[in-house]
Amino acid sequence: MGIFSSRGIAPQTAMATGSDDFDDVPESLDRVESAGIAAVVESLRDAVDTRLAYPRRFRATQLKALERMLDAHEAEFVAALYTDLGKSPVEAKLTELDLVRAEIDHAQLYLSEWMEAKSVKVPLALQPAAAKVQAQPLGLVLIIGPWNYPLQLILAPLVAALAAGNAVVLKPSELAPATSALLAKLVPQFLDRRAVAVIEGGASASSVLLEQKFDHIFYTGGERVGRIVALAAAAQLTPVTLELGGKSPAVVMDGSHVAVARRLAYGKFMNAGQTCVAPDYVLAVGKAAELLEVQLAKAIGGFYGKNPLRSKDYGRIVNLDHFQRLRSYLDQGTVVIGGGFDEDELKIEPTVMIDVDPDSPLMREEIFGPILPIVKVESFDAAVRFINSRPHPLAAYLFSENPRLQSAFEDQVRAGAIVHNAPNMHLAVPGLPFGGVGASGMGAYHGRHGFERFSQLRPVFSKTAVIDTLRAVYPPYTWAKNKIIGKLL
Structure with a gap:
């Protein structure tokens, strides 16, 4: 059983980066639908029990099929x-x-290497023996x-989970x-x-x-819903990865360089600012703030023209609730660039603000939209x-x-992540782990890090019983044995 479709009314109060508002449920599922979801999960549990996804050939086949799906239906995904x-x-x-x-190409290239057991040195006291670490699939994985x-x-x-055999x-x-369907x-x-x-x-x-x-x-989503997911998982001792x-922040030491403004604007305003690692605010050192304002205006105009709201290269806000939340931020400082909006089209211009209160919602809540506050600071240390x-x-940018x-x-x-001079770009490096720390998340993935995130790195230890070299550590513990054990260890 491959699909169960439960198309409900989308919640209108989800967090900025959240997927679902689990603790405020506006729609209901009847018992038949709930049973259908449980049946889907149970059918996949059979695949785990029979180790269907374990063989390398199966993993490679699924990765190749995923690649074909993207190639064959690229236009539909873009639409x-x-x-x-x-x-x-x-x-x-x-x-x-x-x-x-x-990610697919990287996993296909290194899958055999990742799956290979890694030998581990055994201390002299335990010789002769062999030890290794095997990457075993975790089993059944839920990706939200x-x-x-x-x-x-x-x-x-999904690439990482399939590569790991789940x-x-x-x-x-x-x-x-549209993407979900x-x-x-x-x-x-x-x-x-x-x-x-x-x-x-x-x-x-x-x-x-x-x-x-x-x-x-x-x-992957917002912190508040992440707590709900973690709490539900804890009830069954299920491990979680939270990408929140x-x-x-972006610290700018010199705002006179046009490349700095271009990279800031690109990182901030792609996807209308709705990017989890977008620069959320700028800490401009000394005179960098005034210089940066000038260069940001040029960069934004160069990217999106005189009327960004009509630019074919500029996206929109996901829904009205998020639009209204972002609109309220425009009153929490002085707008020096942009500030225009079109509620019917759910668009807000790329906006730069100054004179913001560090304790205002604009500076305390994740903006997750096309508004970039600039805060002046005296020094790098500040x-x-x-x-x-x-x-x-x-992420933090310098x-x-x-x-x-x-x-x-x-x-x-x-x-x-720490990134110098190029916000967001670290996501494009498959060999770098991507994940948060503290309130920004737990666990990381991409490349081998994703493979290991969805694997149990299981130790295997083997020692022959033909020759019992452990007799030196068996009781009774005589003075001589104590000396021997001390030297061996």
């Missing part, structure tokens, strides 16, 4: 992403499909995707209904229905899923103190060519 978020075809391909393809990158952020962890339930975000249609056509299923629906479907027994739950968000006085972000400052930033700032 769905435009419907859900107004993404331009180029941005959709670059930030969604191509990043998943890169977000709405902001509704294709990439559900399929990238059966998988995918729960796409109901706030991106397309995944529900295509996944069972390309992937083995005995090992992968898509379950659609809103908060109630998610709640029913969280009542089932999984061997791992992978959630937070306020990723910027670091500001960042460290707040919850650990998913714009400086000074190696000493780069090293100090790495040493003194705690974040999911």
Whole structure:
């Protein structure tokens, strides 16, 4: 059984990066539908018990099939992403499909190496013996995707889960209904229905899923809903990976360089600012703030023209509730660039603000939209103190060519990732782990890190019983044995 579709009314109060608002359920599932979800999960449990997804050939076949799905239906995915978020075809391909393809290619290249058992040295006291670490599939995995990158952020962890030999339930975000429906249609056509299923629906479907027994739950979304997922998982001692968000800061030492403004604007305003690692605010040192304002205006105009609301390369806000939340932020400081909006089209111009209160909602809540506050600070040290006085972000960015400052930033700032001069770009490196710390999440994936996230790294120890070399440590513990044990260990 590959698909169970439970199309409910999407909740209108989900967190900025959340998938479902689990604790405020606006729709209901009848017993038949709930039983159907449980039956899907149970059918995939059979795949785990029979080790269907374990062989390397099966894993490689599924990865290749996933790649074919993206290639054969690229135009449909691009259209769905435009419907859900107004993404331009180029941005959709670059930030969604191509990043998943890169993960697939990387996994295909290194799958045999990842699966190979790794030998471990055995201490002299235990010789002769052999030890190794085997990567074993966790079993049945639930992946809950977000709405902001509704294709990439559900399929990238799927690549890792399949490479690790797991059966998988995918729960796409109901706030991106076109992408969710397309995944529900295509996944069972390309992937083995005995090992992968898509379950659609809103908060109630998610709640029913969280009542089932999984061997791992992978959630991408907001902190508040992440707590709900973790609490539900804890009831069954199910391990979780939480990819959350937070306020990723950007420290700018010199705002006069046009490249700094371009990279800030690109990282911030792609997907209309609805990116978990987008620069959330800027800490401009000294005179950098005034210089940066000038360069940001040029960069934004160069990207989106004189009327960004009509630009074909600029996306929209996901729904009216998020639009209104973002609109309220425009009153919490002085707008120096942008500030215009179109409620009918759910669009807000790329906006830069100054004179913001550090304790305002704008500076305390994750913005998750096209608004960039600039806060003046006196020094690099003051910027670091500001960042460290707040919850650990998913990423922290430093714009400086000074190696000493780069090293100090790495040493003194705690974040999911440290990036110099190129926000968001670390996500495109399959060999780098992607994940948060503290309030921005737990656990990391991408490349080998994703393979290991969905695996049990199981130790195996082997020692012959033909010669009993352990007699030296058996009781009774004489003075001589004590001396021998001390030297051996």
